[in-house]
Amino acid sequence: MMRWFKQPPPRGVLLALLAAGLAACFAIEQFGLVDDYVRFVLITLGINIILCVSLNLVNGWMGEFSVGHAGFMALGAYLSACVSVKWLGWGDPLWMFPLAVMAGGLLAGAVGLLLGLLSFKTRGDYLAIITLAFLMIVKSGIENIPYVGGPRGFLGIGNHTTLLWTAVWTVLTLWAIRNLVYSRFGRGIVAVREDEIAANAMGVDTRKAKLAAFVVSSFFGGVAGALFAHQLQFINPGVFDIVKSTEILVMVYLGGIGSLGGSILGAAAFTILAQVLQPLGTWRMVILPLILVLLMLFRPRGIMGMREFPWFVPRREFPAKEDKK
Amino acid sequence: MSALLEVRDVTMRFGGLVAVADLNLEVTQGHAHGIIGPNGAGKTTAFNVITGIYTPTAGDVLFRGEIISGRRPSAIARGGIARTFQNIRLFRDLTVLDNVRIAHDAHARYSWPGAMVQLPSARRAEQESIEHCTDLLEKFGLVDAAYERAGDLPYGSQRRLEIARAMALQPSLLLLDEPAAGMNSAETLKLVEFLGWLRDHFSVTMLLIEHHMQLVMTFCDRITVLDFGKTIAEGSPDEVRNDPKVIEAYLGQEDGHE
Amino acid sequence: MDYFAQQAINAVQLGSIYALIALGYSMVYGVLVMINFAHGDVFMVSSFFCFLLLLVLPVPFGAALIIVMLATAILGVAIERLAYRPLRNAPRVSAIITALGCGLVIQNTTLSLSPYSQRMPELFVPVLQHFGGVTVSSLQVLIIGVSVGLMIALDFFIRKTRYGMAMRAIAQDRISVPLMGVPVNQIIAMTFAIGAALGGAAGVLYASAYPVISATMGVLVGWKAFVAAVIGGIGNVRGAVLGAYVLGAVEVFTVTILPSTYRDLVVYSLLLVILVFKPYGLLGRPSVQKV
Ligand SMILES: Nc1ncnc2c1ncn2[C@@H]1O[C@H](COP(=O)(O)OP(=O)(O)OP(=O)(O)O)[C@@H](O)[C@H]1O
Ligand SMILES: [Mg+2]
Numbered sequence: 080m081m082r083w084f085k086q087p088p089p090r091g092v093l094l095a096l097l098a099a100g101l102a103a104c105f106a107i108e109q110f111g112l113v114d115d116y117v118r119f120v121l122i123t124l125g126i127n128i129i130l131c132v133s134l135n136l137v138n139g140w141m142g143e144f145s146v147g148h149a150g151f152m153a154l155g156a157y158l159s160a161c162v163s164v165k166w167l168g169w170g171d172p173l174w175m176f177p178l179a180v181m182a183g184g185l186l187a188g189a190v191g192l193l194l195g196l197l198s199f200k201t202r203g204d205y206l207a208i209i210t211l212a213f214l215m216i217v218k219s220g221i222e223n224i225p226y227v228g229g230p231r232g233f234l235g236i237g238n239h240t241t242l243l244w245t246a247v248w249t250v251l252t253l254w255a256i257r258n259l260v261y262s263r264f265g266r267g268i269v270a271v272r273e274d275e276i277a278a279n280a281m282g283v284d285t286r287k288a289k290l291a292a293f294v295v296s297s298f299f300g301g302v303a304g305a306l307f308a309h310q311l312q313f314i315n316p317g318v319f320d321i322v323k324s325t326e327i328l329v330m331v332y333l334g335g336i337g338s339l340g341g342s343i344l345g346a347a348a349f350t351i352l353a354q355v356l357q358p359l360g361t362w363r364m365v366i367l368p369l370i371l372v373l374l375m376l377f378r379p380r381g382i383m384g385m386r387e388f389p390w391f392v393p394r395r396e397f398p399a400k401e402d403k404k
Numbered sequence: 405m406s407a408l409l410e411v412r413d414v415t416m417r418f419g420g421l422v423a424v425a426d427l428n429l430e431v432t433q434g435h436a437h438g439i440i441g442p443n444g445a446g447k448t449t450a451f452n453v454i455t456g457i458y459t460p461t462a463g464d465v466l467f468r469g470e471i472i473s474g475r476r477p478s479a480i481a482r483g484g485i486a487r488t489f490q491n492i493r494l495f496r497d498l499t500v501l502d503n504v505r506i507a508h509d510a511h512a513r514y515s516w517p518g519a520m521v522q523l524p525s526a527r528r529a530e531q532e533s534i535e536h537c538t539d540l541l542e543k544f545g546l547v548d549a550a551y552e553r554a555g556d557l558p559y560g561s562q563r564r565l566e567i568a569r570a571m572a573l574q575p576s577l578l579l580l581d582e583p584a585a586g587m588n589s590a591e592t593l594k595l596v597e598f599l600g601w602l603r604d605h606f607s608v609t610m611l612l613i614e615h616h617m618q619l620v621m622t623f624c625d626r627i628t629v630l631d632f633g634k635t636i637a638e639g640s641p642d643e644v645r646n647d648p649k650v651i652e653a654y655l656g657q658e659d660g661h662e
Numbered sequence: 663m664d665y666f667a668q669q670a671i672n673a674v675q676l677g678s679i680y681a682l683i684a685l686g687y688s689m690v691y692g693v694l695v696m697i698n699f700a701h702g703d704v705f706m707v708s709s710f711f712c713f714l715l716l717l718v719l720p721v722p723f724g725a726a727l728i729i730v731m732l733a734t735a736i737l738g739v740a741i742e743r744l745a746y747r748p749l750r751n752a753p754r755v756s757a758i759i760t761a762l763g764c765g766l767v768i769q770n771t772t773l774s775l776s777p778y779s780q781r782m783p784e785l786f787v788p789v790l791q792h793f794g795g796v797t798v799s800s801l802q803v804l805i806i807g808v809s810v811g812l813m814i815a816l817d818f819f820i821r822k823t824r825y826g827m828a829m830r831a832i833a834q835d836r837i838s839v840p841l842m843g844v845p846v847n848q849i850i851a852m853t854f855a856i857g858a859a860l861g862g863a864a865g866v867l868y869a870s871a872y873p874v875i876s877a878t879m880g881v882l883v884g885w886k887a888f889v890a891a892v893i894g895g896i897g898n899v900r901g902a903v904l905g906a907y908v909l910g911a912v913e914v915f916t917v918t919i920l921p922s923t924y925r926d927l928v929v930y931s932l933l934l935v936i937l938v939f940k941p942y943g944l945l946g947r948p949s950v951q952k953v
Contacts (some may be wrong), residue, residue: 094830106683146762165439197934200941204697207758209937211885219926230923255520262526262809263509263533266498270506273495280455282481282491282510282573291516325766328759362772368766371752376748385497388818395531398551 082394086397087390098158104246107145118242122310124350125245126303129252131330131349132342133299134254138328139336140265141292142272144175147194147210148218148300153319154190155183155301156308163309176239180248180305187301188294195293196305198388199286221316232315233308242312243257248306252299257339261393264291267336322364326353329367332374340388345381406469408433408533408609409454409485409577414463414473415634416449425633427463431577436610437601438620440644441630442653446492447613451579454611455487456480474590482510486575486597488566490582493516496555500546503554504537507572539624543605544568544585550587559586571606578602580612584619592616596623621645629653664724664795669914675802675871677910678809680758681903682864684894686738686857688902691891693853694831696757700765701901702740704858707768708734708865709875710776716783723786729810730863738858739851747847765880766854772877782869801952812863813903816856820899829853833897835857864898886913887934895946904944 087093107113113121134148162179165173170178194213198206222230259265267288270278279285308314326349334345358364376379389397415422424446439447452458456477456558465473472480473637480566481487486507487630495503512533541547544564549557554565561617570578583599584592596619603610614620620627621641629637629650638645644650714731715721721729745764749757751778754843820826828849831839839846861884869875870884881889885908894905909929916928936943 092583106824138755142753142755144758195940200938203756204695204758205892205937205941207697207932212889212933215885215926215930216934217563218409219923219930223921223927225921258522259520262516262530263505263512263514264516264519266502266506266509269502270499271497273497274493276457276477277489277495279477279495280457280481280487280493280571281507282478283506284478285474286476287516295516322766325762328762332759347450361770361777364770364773365767368763368770372745372760372763372767375752375756376745377761379752379756393530395534 084298085120085272087392087394093390101243101250104242109243119240119310120145120350120354122240122306124347125242125249125325126240126306126310127330127346127350128249128343129299129303129306130327131334131346132256132339133296133303135331135334135336135338135342136259136268136296138331139338139342140260140272141268141289142336143198144204144207145210145296146207146321146328147213147217148296148327149319149323150210150214151187151297151300152192152222152307152323153217153314153316154187154327155180155304156314156319157183157221157233157304158186158301159305160233160308160314161182161227163237164233164235172237172239175260176237176244176309179239179309180244180302183305184298184302184307187304188298191293191297191300192290194297195290198289198293210322212326214319214321218316218319226313230316232294232313234313236308236312236314238309239307240313245306250303252302253343255337256295256299256389257393259295259312260292261396264288268292272337289307325368325371329371329374330378332371332381335383335386337385338387340393341383341386342383344383375380406433407431407466408468409611410466410469411454412464412466414450414453414460414465416446416453416458417461422633424453424460424536425480427630427633427635429628429635430624431609431611433576433609434607435625436599436612436623438624438627439611439613439630440615440620440627441615445630446633447630448581449633451581451611452489452614454480454579457606458595478510481573481575484576486570486573486577487579488563488570488581488583490585492562492566494554494562494569495564496553498554499551500554500557501534501537501541501550503565503569504540504572505533507569508533508537508540510573514646540572541566544567544571560591567602571602571608575608576610580610580614582613582615584614584616587616592619596620599623667796669800669918670911671802671870673911674912675805675910676914677907678806679864679868679871680865680890680910681906682860683884684808684891684902684906685899686861687815687888687891688894688896688899689829689853692897693829693850694746694757694897695744695762695836695897696754697888697896698746698854699758699761699888700768701738701857701861702888703765703768703772703907704734704738704741705861705865705868705884705887706875706877706880707772708739708858708862709782709863709869709879710772710865711781712785712866712869713780713782713875716785720783721828721935723804726785727863729747730866731859734862734865735859738854738861742851742854746848749887758807769877769880774879779874779885779897782873782875784873785866785870792932801870805871808863808867812860816860817899819856823851825849826923886929889929892933893936893943895943898945901943901945908944911934 137143137145158177159182162182163175167175197209227233267283270283271285271288275285330345330349333348335341356366407430409431411427414424414427416424427450431621435462441447453460464471512529514529517610519526519624540545541550546565548570584595587595627644628635629644631653636649636653637644686701687698696744712726715726715729741764745760780815786801788799791798828844832846832849861907890909891902891907893908894901912932913925913929916925
């Protein structure tokens with residue numbers, strides 16, 4: 080393999096690439112360089128990356144199994160829509176929209192904290208049950224709130240999710256989760272997956288690790304939901320169901336558990352797949368879970384499972400030069 | 405000399421089974437204290453109680469004069485008690501270095517929001533952890549394998565790594581559960597040497613479970629003998645060796661099982 | 663008072679159907695420590711089996727019940743064989759994901775083939791009997807009778823027969839029983855067969871009681887039964903039955919107080935509350951992990 084692939088590029092190169100990418104997003108937006116369909120798919124890709132990498136924190140790095148991510152999306156989507164339509168609708172989107180997204184993320188993060196607390200009491204499979212119950216509660220809860228449109232949905236959300244905002248949030252999510260993963264908390268989260276008893280015996284505060292994973296994961300799930308709401312401009316509770324959660328699960332287990340590069344890969348592959356399968360209608364929802372089952376049978380860790388694209392790894396994690404043989 | 409660890413009348417019951425019955429144990433600072441006893445005597449269970457994995461059904465565990473039973477295992481570990489496991493429990497999918505770092509992290513201070521935005525303090529702590537742990541691996545002769553997957557190491561190195569990981573916690577008391585398991589006599593001899601080095605170099609107090617009599621008799625300052633969850637003898641190696649009850653327990657076991 | 667008695671009968675009827683489904687969840691969990699998320703959809707498909715059977719051949723109720731139970735048992739065993747058995751030694755998460763995936767495959771295949779709900783032909787012409795202000799239909803009696811009969815038969819099977827004891831042995835001790843010459847694969851396949859067959863019976867009974875069937879029943883009804891199994895203490899067969907009747911009562915009486923749109927909210931909130939205060943359900947016991 081080529082050398083640059085094995086080592087992260089110099090910091091300057093990375094920053095330049097990032098700046099160029101963001102500039103490109105801005106240019107595309109400003110000068111209408113691509114048609115609406117491509118723009119829509121690109122934004123979807125960004126949202127999917129956020130969803131995938133954030134769920135990966137709990138399901139991949141921590142090795143638990145949550146099916147509730149669509150619920151966090153829903154919380155983020157609805158609260159941000161309330162902020163941007165009902166409460167701060169008069170504001171300039173330039174400051175109002177980030178505020179709405181943050182609010183959505185924070186609500187999701189706060190509820191994620193509660194779910195994390197519940198997860199202390201129960202063992203592995205029970206967490207799946209808890210997240211499932213959470214998903215159903217969010218869905219039927221929203222259906223019973225007329226203020227946000229009940230089962231008919233929330234209409235008239237502004238089209239604020241631009242390509243640039245999506246790119247900014249995507250980069251922010253990847254950066255924050257990478258920093259977390261390569262910190263003592265990230266190692267604690269992984270230790271919980273590897274062997275919770277040994278982790279405890281080695282001084283890992285597994286409760287704190289679990290809470291960190293849940294809060295961060297659900298926060299970004301909420302952020303993705305907020306972006307999603309302001310992309311579609313119409314949301315209803317039915318959108319955030321178990322199928323939506325399954326889609327995110329497919330991304331995670333396709334791209335690879337415990338991997339940032341894998342999350343991007345999984346999100347990209349899924350986004351393309353979803354577009355290709357569009358004409359199939361409901362059969363699409365047969366093929367997606369089938370892929371999930373086949374993945375579990377033949378490649379349970381996904382394409383990049385627990386391996387990382389070196390560009391995402393902090394430089395300090397590589398062996399020092401003089402130690403090389 | 406004061407007792408570093410004190411186990412007072414500890415009983416551990418699982419349903420109807422009494423795994424540890426009224427155990428009393430005092431481990432003196434600086435000693436290497438051995439626990440021996442036939443299979444199923446409750447030795448590992450005693451470790452699990454001391455390290456907080458189980459909360460004792462009755463009795464207290466005191467460390468430096470403070471009651472620690474009932475605290476969470478991670479708090480006990482950070483308080484200065486590290487251990488190894490009878491069946492090696494490494495973080496198999498992680499690198500050797502990360503295994504050690506996870507234990508070392510117990511003493512890091514930065515917060516998780518701080519880590520997420522890469523505060524300088526978090527970065528410095530990370531850098532320090534890599535350097536410190538690399539040094540530690542160097543001492544344990546594992547530095548060449550630092551970036552290998554822990555599960556890929558040969559058995560002997562895995563055992564050594566488990567001890568290195570425990571030492572990364574910077575404990576004042578180290579619990580070793582059958583460190584010589586699966587070793588031949590040449591390897592066991594080396595292990596005695598290694599344990600001696602460990603004790604002197606880190607000046608750590610040790611409590612170790614071992615079936616290998618020669619190791620226990622040569623290495624330990626004091627020995628406690630368990631049978632059916634009860635202490636049947638305690639004393640210096642010589643005292644224990646000549647205790648009729650111990651001989652009976654071991655002979656009895658041989659009659660029964662071999 | 664009459665109103666209350668009427669609702670109580672409805673609750674027992676609904677609870678009976680839940681119980682049959684919940685048993686399948688609980689038995690599989692007991693033997694494999696795995697949540698068979700697909701079971702709800704197996705139940706759903708069984709009512710479609712019944713529908714198709716009656717389209718082709720208008721058999722009487724008893725025959726339909728037996729044929730559908732057999733067909734569903736075969737489906738249950740096939741899922742175990744194809745999807746779960748290869749994963750038996752894989753991480754637990756893989757098995758849960760596979761189960762969830764299988765359920766969605768079944769659900770959405772059914773949805774794609776039958777996008778709208780179907781009206782069941784009448785299987786059984788009920789006779790109504792009035793006791794004071796309370797009306798009992800012979801269908802309700804039949805549903806409750808068949809369910810309770812099957813549950814008693816199952817209880818007998820588990821407690822008294824060789825196979826049932828082998829099942830319990832595996833549930834007790836997953837490590838040493840396989841070494842003692844118990845044919846583990848067969849017993850597990852049998853567990854799936856029985857669980858699915860009971861789900862099949864529930865499918866027929868449900869379709870007779872509420873004769874509009876759709877692909878979403880696996881989620882709407884099947885998962886409720888799963889909630890019942892968890893409330894009772896998943897893995898515990900009697901717990902599943904208890905949980906099912908509790909849940910049936912909660913659902914029926916919720917709707918008498920609140921708008922029916924609150925039903926799911928109440929049921930799933932109840933589940934969370936129970937998991938917080940009794941994490942192993944009403945009759946379940948925690949398992950201690952050996953170190
Ligand atoms: N979590 C548990 N639940 C039920 N019984 C247990 C548990 N842990 C240990 N036991 C039982 O307690 C008794 C003591 O076990 P323990 O592992 O402490 O013995 P030991 O002295 O370490 O034996 P060995 O020399 O074989 O390691 C055994 O009978 C064991 O089966
Ligand atoms: Mg032991």
